[in-house]
Amino acid sequence: MATILTVDDTASMRQMISFTLSSVGHEVIQACDGHEALMLLKGKKVDLVIADINMPNMDGITLVKSLREQADYKFTPILVLTTESQESKRQQGKVAGATGWIVKPFNPEQLLNVVKKVLG
Amino acid sequence: MNGPFSFNLPTSGRMTSWSRWWLWAAVGMAVSLMWTVAFVPWWAALGSGLCAVLTLTVLAFYARKQDETTPRAGEEVLEGHDAKQVLEQVDALMSPSKDIEQIPQVDEVLQSMAADNQRRRVDDLMRRWVDVGQRYAEAALVLRREIQSVIKQTEQATGTIASSFEAVINKATIQARQAMELLEGTQGAASDGVPQSLKDFIQVSDERLNKMADEVVRVADLSVNMVRELDGVQNRTQAIDGFLLDVEKLAEQTSLLALNAEIEAARVGEHGRGFSVVATEVRRLSKRSHEFSDRIRVHLKEVRTGLSKTHGDMRTLSAADMEHALKIKDDVIALTRSLEGKNREVAETVSRINAISKEIAQDVQNVVVSLQFQDITSQKLSGMLEPMDELRSTLYHLMQETVNLDKGLFKNLPGSENWLSHMHDDPAAEVEVKLTKNPEQDLRKVHGATGSGPAVELF
Structure with a gap:
């Protein structure tokens, strides 16, 4: 099973994502913003990143851009999980290099299906 | 003035046309009656005097009534609390009255009375305007603190619910698995001729x-x-x-x-x-x-x-x-x-x-779907903080402008400068405030919560 990093400034969101993904055996690590996520990823390679957009210190779009600049994470799937649903924001995410866009609240079954799909 | 029979002289600065007129008439009447005492019996003079006083009183009372029923222009301005509207009205009041300009031969007394009236009204208006501003600024601060407290409390509560929920689910899963193992043991296949089930x-x-x-x-x-x-x-x-x-x-x-x-x-x-x-x-x-x-x-x-x-x-x-x-x-x-x-x-x-x-x-x-609404509502509430800060800022600038308009007018206002500075730089206002870097984002979160597009999209 895969190692997945979840980035969200809300603790309960991280808990729900972690709970959902670990139920099928994935290993889940957590970060509360883009900055902490980058620090964590320096020492560890993960198979998938699920990130929020609106976060203090470093937002999700900046995180996606920073990760795509790194050789290790050029092709790692990055899913954006956010309350934002506007087309302009989606385009911003797409341009930054995100793999997919999920609007909160997520349905656990749906999230697992998407994760399965992007992990191949 | 408590009733029709209180004839006390009006207080200084509030001397109106009817009272002045009554005073002079009464003095004239008294002098003329005193002169007649020498020619008519004293009781006739007293009777004529009393009649004259009664007539004067009725006239004076009527004159006062007329004066009171005249509407005071500008009083209805304060009905609405719109800051811009109020400012316009204040400007209108502060500019020299066109009516007065158009009448070159205005009586000195009337002019002074009109100016006096206007000054009083503006004074009252300012007092009320500043009061409203102050109260709104205070309310905005209280709201901000309350919203932050709600965000924090719901986050804590949801965290506890999520943890407990996870523990319950884990235990339920173990319980179900063990029960199934136990029961499946009686349903399993035989091996080596020894019955297993x-x-x-x-x-x-x-x-x-x-x-x-x-x-x-x-x-x-x-x-x-x-x-x-x-x-x-x-x-x-x-x-x-x-x-x-x-x-x-x-x-x-x-x-x-x-x-x-x-x-x-x-x-x-x-x-x-x-x-x-x-x-x-x-x-x-x-x-x-x-x-x-x-x-x-x-x-x-x-x-x-x-x-x-x-x-x-x-x-x-x-x-x-x-x-x-x-x-x-x-x-x-x-x-x-x-x-x-x-x-x-x-x-x-x-x-x-x-x-x-x-x-x-x-x-x-x-449950997993529902628990996420804490995050969504928190974000919406955070989004409300930005417009509220804008409101406070607008109020502050309006107050500032009002103060600069005529510093003399505010001499009578209690500590206006003090609370204005307090309003702008309240340290409590910035404590524990988590504002996102982009205020537009917050505004959009409030207004654009019902966005379009699919829930999941893979690029």
């Missing part, structure tokens, strides 16, 4: 007990066969009895023949002596033959008695065996039925547990 146990014991019952039935059948064989043997012994009778008869005839031969030999005399010996021997043999026959009959009788006893025993044995075997078989069938019933119950329980597990999985999904 209740179902297999029932099958194996049923097979073996059936085999045993069949064996017992076979033994009983054999017993019946043996009884039948014994019957045959008994019939044979009866036949032997008949043969023995024939042998005895033969021996008696032989003995009689030998006796006759002996008599004939005695008659012949000496020549017949040899023959007489032979005849005697024949008689002796015949006698012995009879004796043998008797002994055989005795033995045969014993054999028949033994056979008869065995026959009875065999008959009892076969009947008892059969009965026992049939009873065992019935018992085994009943036991098997009961075990099969239990097994069905177990299977039903297993399927029920499976169904409940599926329901729990659905409930878990619902």
Whole structure:
């Protein structure tokens, strides 16, 4: 099973994502913003990143851009999980290099299906 | 002024046309009446004076009423609290009155009265405007703190709910798994001939007990066969009895023949002596033959008695065996039925547990979705902080402008400068405030919460 990093400034969101993904055996690590996520990823390679957009210190779009600049994470799937649903924001995410866009609240079954799909 | 009969002189600065007029009239009247005292009786002068005073009072009262019912322009301005509207009204009031300009020959008293009136109204307006500004600024601060407190509290509560929920689900999962293991153990397959499940146990014991019952039935059948064989043997012994009778008869005839031969030999005399010996021997043999026959009959009788006893025993044995075997078989069938019933119950329980597990999985999904609304509502609430800060800032600037408009006007306002600075730089306002870097984002979160597009999209 895969190692997945979840980035969200809300603790309960991280808990729900972690709970959902670990139920099928994935290993889940957590970060509360883009900055902490980058620090964590320096020492560890993960198979998938699920990130929020609106976060203090470093937002999700900046995180996606920073990760795509790194050789290790050029092709790692990055899913954006956010309350934002506007087309302009989606385009911003797409341009930054995100793999997919999920609007909160997520349905656990749906999230697992998407994760399965992007992990191949 | 409390009533129509209080004729106290109006307070300074509030001297109105009617009061001044009344004063001069009263003085004139008094002087003219005092002069008449010399010519008319004192009571006539007093009566005329009282009449004059009464008339004046009525006139003065009427004049005052007229003055009061005249509407004061600008009073309705404060009905609406729109800051811009209020400012425009203040500007309008502060600019020199066009009406006054258009009347070049205005009475000095009236002009001073109009100016006085206006100043008073503006003063009142300012007081109320500043009061409103202050209260709104305070309310905005209180709201900000309350919103932050709500965000924090719901976050904590949701965190606790999420943790507890996770623990409950984990325990429920373990519980269900253990129950399933326990029940599936009774449903599992047999290995190495040893029954692993209740179902297999029932099958194996049923097979073996059936085999045993069949064996017992076979033994009983054999017993019946043996009884039948014994019957045959008994019939044979009866036949032997008949043969023995024939042998005895033969021996008696032989003995009689030998006796006759002996008599004939005695008659012949000496020549017949040899023959007489032979005849005697024949008689002796015949006698012995009879004796043998008797002994055989005795033995045969014993054999028949033994056979008869065995026959009875065999008959009892076969009947008892059969009965026992049939009873065992019935018992085994009943036991098997009961075990099969239990097994069905177990299977039903297993399927029920499976169904409940599926329901729990659905409930878990619902809870996971619902718990996320804490994050969504928190973001919406955070989004409300930015417009509120904008409101406070706007209020501050408006207040500032009001103060700069005419510093003299605010001399009477209690500590206006103090609270204005307080309003702008309240340290509490920035404590624990988590504003996102982009205020537009927050605004959009408030207004654009119902966005379009699919819930999931892979680029």
